[in-house]
Amino acid sequence: MTNRYERLKMQRRMQRRIRLVVEERRMAFAARNNEPTVDLEATMEIPPPAQRAIGRAAIQNL
Template identity: 80%
Template sequence: MTNRYERLKMQRRMQRRIRLVVEERRIAFAARDPEPDFDAEATMEIPPLATQRAIGRVKLQQA
């Protein structure tokens, strides 16, 4: 069994390691290339269906 001083020492060491890992990850995340801009208002063309499609077992009729 460890005494109080040794437990405190181990806790401090573990906390220091955790802080170092968190800082490392923060730096790595900040250094990443930013994701391309996404415009939520942009429109996208949806091509019309060329043939009849079936969804599950029900066939859709083109109007």
């Protein structure tokens, strides 16, 4: 059996852990909402293939 002081100490420790978890979840949720959404229906421009250089001469992709 624990005495009153130990029970209070355990309750405070548990409350601190709960607060940390809640704050962590709140921050994760806020970070998730700040990410830009991707429009899957939007068209996207594909850049031309880059040229590779061998030594000093530029050679186009075959």
